[in-house]
Amino acid sequence: MRASIVQTSVAVVATLLLFYPVLQIVLLSLNKLPYFRLGGEFIPTLESFQWVLQQPEFWRGLLNSLVVSLTTVGILLALSLPGAYAFSRYKFKGKDALLSFYVVFTQVSGGLGIAGLIALFAIVSALGLRNNLFALALIYAAGAIPYHTWLLKTYIDTIPKSAEEAALIDGAGVNTLMLRVVLPLMAPALAVSSILSFIGAWGELILANLFLSGENRTLILWIYSLMSNVYSVQWNRFAAAALLYSIPPVVLYVVLQRFLKRGLAFVY
Amino acid sequence: MRPQWLILPGLLLFLFFNIWPIIYSIYISFTNANIKNFPPPPPWAPEELKQARPPPDFVGFANYASILTGPASSGFLGAVFWTLIFVALSVPAKVALGTFVGLLMSSDRVVGKPIMRALLIVPWALPLIISVVAWRYVFDPTYGVVNQLLYAVGISKPPDWFVNKDYAYAAMVVIEAWLAYPFIMTVVMGALANVPRAAYEAAYIDGAGRWAVFTRITLPLIKRPLIYASVMTAAASLQFFLVAFLWNFIQLYDRFMLAYGYYWAFGSPFREYGLAAAVLTMSALLISVFMILAIRLAGLMRGMYES
Numbered sequence: 001m002r003a004s005i006v007q008t009s010v011a012v013v014a015t016l017l018l019f020y021p022v023l024q025i026v027l028l029s030l031n032k033l034p035y036f037r038l039g040g041e042f043i044p045t046l047e048s049f050q051w052v053l054q055q056p057e058f059w060r061g062l063l064n065s066l067v068v069s070l071t072t073v074g075i076l077l078a079l080s081l082p083g084a085y086a087f088s089r090y091k092f093k094g095k096d097a098l099l100s101f102y103v104v105f106t107q108v109s110g111g112l113g114i115a116g117l118i119a120l121f122a123i124v125s126a127l128g129l130r131n132n133l134f135a136l137a138l139i140y141a142a143g144a145i146p147y148h149t150w151l152l153k154t155y156i157d158t159i160p161k162s163a164e165e166a167a168l169i170d171g172a173g174v175n176t177l178m179l180r181v182v183l184p185l186m187a188p189a190l191a192v193s194s195i196l197s198f199i200g201a202w203g204e205l206i207l208a209n210l211f212l213s214g215e216n217r218t219l220i221l222w223i224y225s226l227m228s229n230v231y232s233v234q235w236n237r238f239a240a241a242a243l244l245y246s247i248p249p250v251v252l253y254v255v256l257q258r259f260l261k262r263g264l265a266f267v268y
Numbered sequence: 269m270r271p272q273w274l275i276l277p278g279l280l281l282f283l284f285f286n287i288w289p290i291i292y293s294i295y296i297s298f299t300n301a302n303i304k305n306f307p308p309p310p311p312w313a314p315e316e317l318k319q320a321r322p323p324p325d326f327v328g329f330a331n332y333a334s335i336l337t338g339p340a341s342s343g344f345l346g347a348v349f350w351t352l353i354f355v356a357l358s359v360p361a362k363v364a365l366g367t368f369v370g371l372l373m374s375s376d377r378v379v380g381k382p383i384m385r386a387l388l389i390v391p392w393a394l395p396l397i398i399s400v401v402a403w404r405y406v407f408d409p410t411y412g413v414v415n416q417l418l419y420a421v422g423i424s425k426p427p428d429w430f431v432n433k434d435y436a437y438a439a440m441v442v443i444e445a446w447l448a449y450p451f452i453m454t455v456v457m458g459a460l461a462n463v464p465r466a467a468y469e470a471a472y473i474d475g476a477g478r479w480a481v482f483t484r485i486t487l488p489l490i491k492r493p494l495i496y497a498s499v500m501t502a503a504a505s506l507q508f509f510l511v512a513f514l515w516n517f518i519q520l521y522d523r524f525m526l527a528y529g530y531y532w533a534f535g536s537p538f539r540e541y542g543l544a545a546a547v548l549t550m551s552a553l554l555i556s557v558f559m560i561l562a563i564r565l566a567g568l569m570r571g572m573y574e575s
Contacts, residue, residue, distance in 0.1 A: 004377035011372040015384040018369070018446065020413070021402035022390055028405065035411045079278035090271035098275070104563065107500065108555050109286075111507035114526045115552035116289030118296055118533050118541050122307035123289060142285035145278045203395040205510065210534065223397055227404075227514070235405070242398045253393035 029239035036236070048240035058241065061219035064133060065202055068218055071137035072201040073194045076144050080193065083145070084152030085182065089161070099153070102146035109143060114206070121210060130211050133218075140201045148193050155189035156182075188259055195256045199249045219245050290552065297331055297545035299324035306541045324542065331546035340532075344547055347528035348554070354441065354524065355505040361445040362505075363498050366452020371486070373453065374460040376468075392450035400514040403443050404430075430516045437523050443511055448501050455497040459490045499562045506555055525551040 028036040032043035052058055086092075087099055105112070120139070129135035159182075167181045183190070208218050223245050226233050296306075301324040308323045335344040372378055373385055391399060406412050407429035418426035427435040463485070471481050512520040512527050521531040529551060533544035 002377065003379045007372065007375055007377045008379045011378045011384055014369055014372065015387050019387045019390065021406050022394065024405060024413070025402045037411050038413050038416060079281060082274035083278045086271040086274035092271050104559060107503050108507070108559055111526060111555045112290055112552055114509055114530060115548040116286065116293050118545050119289035119292035120285065125307040126310035139285050142281040145282040149278060203397065205397060220397060227401060242401050246395055246398050249395055250393050
C-alpha cells in the first residue's frame, strides 16, 4: 500500500504535540538560563546536571531508592513464585475464587491503598517500623503480590509439564525441581516481574512520604521536596534532577519492551 | 506437601498489609480517632502510656452522618460529584486520543512508525512525578507554552492553572488523557496487529471505500478490546489522586473523593482520622460497586484472560 503524506503528517504532528511536555523538560535541563520558552533564548550546557551530581541528597536518595526497590523485588519474587506455581500446577479448594480476587484487586489496589492508609499508618507505627527502608519494601511487595502471582501463573501455564515430570521420574525433590527445572524456564517472566516491581517501588511517593524521614529519604522524596519549593531551586536544575531520577525506570522500560515482543504480550 | 502452603506466605503478607488495613479503617470510621488519640499505643506498650493516651471512642454512625447529611456533607458529596464528572470528561478524552493515535500507528500508509511509537509510549514509561513536573511547566503562567499560545491568539489575561480551582481541574483532565493514551493506543494496536493485510487489500479490490473498511473491518476488531480498556481506565479515573496531590493539593483536595479523605487524615492540621476513614470507606465502597458492575456488565473477567 502506498504511503500517505496526509496520514504521515498527521501522525508526525500528533507525536510532536504529545511528546512536547517531555521534550521541553529535556531542553530546560540543558539550558544555561533557568527557564525555557518556546522560541526564546537557549544556551546548551550540562551545568544543571553537574549541580545535581554535587548534591549529597541526590546520592543518599539514590542509595535508599536502590535498597528499597531491590529489596521489594527480592521479597516479591520469593513470595509470588511459589504461589504462582501452585496456582498453575495444582487443583485445590478455593483456587478460582482466590485467583479472581487477586485479579480484581489489581485493578482497585490504588484506591484501596489510599482507603487503608490511615490504618496502615497506625499498624506500622505500632510495630515501630516507621522510617525503616526494609519495612517499606515489605509493604510494597505485599501490595504487588496479587498482580505478580497472577502474572507468573499465566506464564507457568504456557510451560509444558513434561520437563518437570521427567525430573520427578529421575528422582528430583521439590527444591531441585524448582531451582533446576522451573526457574531457568521462567527467566523471561521473572525478568518482567522484576522490572515492573522495581519501577513500581522506585516511583512510589505516598507511603514513602508518610513513613520515611531524614537520612532514609528516597530519591523521589528529594525530587518532591524540590518540587514543593520551586521558588528556591532553579527550574533547569530541577529538570536535570527529574531526568536523572527517571533514567532507571525508562531504561528498564525499554528492556521490558524487548521481553514483551518475545511473546510475553499478556502484560499490561 | 499441600499446594496451599506455597500460596500461604504471600497471601498472609498481602492480607496483613492490604486487607487488614481496610478492615481496620472501617472500624476507625466508627470512632472519633484524631491526632490526640490516634495512632493508639500498641497492646504491648507500658500501662502508663496506655492510660496517658486512651484509645478513640466509638461514635457509631456519627462520621457517616457528618459526611452524608451533616457539616462535612457539602465537601464530601461535592468531591464525589466532581470525581464522577472527572470520569465522564476524562474517559472519552483518553479513549478518543488513544484510539486516534493507535489507528495512525497501525496504518500501513504512515511512514516512520517505529520511532513515533517509541516517543508516544514515553508517558507510560516516565515516573508519574516527572510527568506532573513536565505538565507544570507546560501550564506555567510565565514560561508555559499554553499561556504563550493564549497570548498569541489575543487573550491578554490567560488563567493561572494552579491557583484557579476550575482551571486546575481542567488541567487534571488534560493530564489524565495524556497519561492514559499509551494504554489505549497499545490496546488498539494489539487488536489490529494480527489482521492479515490481505483482508484490507481484498476489501479495496472489491471496491469498498475507506469508510466501509473502517466500519466493517477495523471497528469490529477494536470494539471489544476498547470496551474492556475503557472500563479499566474509568476505574483509574475514579481512583484519581496522585496527580491532584502533586499539582496543587490545596485547590484540588475537595474535587476528588480519595483526595478529600487524604486531606482530613494527613493533609490538614486537623488530622480527623475518624472522619477521613468514613470518607475513604465510602469511596472504597463506590469503587468496589463500580468494579462489580463492570465485571457483571462488561464481562470483564473474560477480557482479562483474553488480553
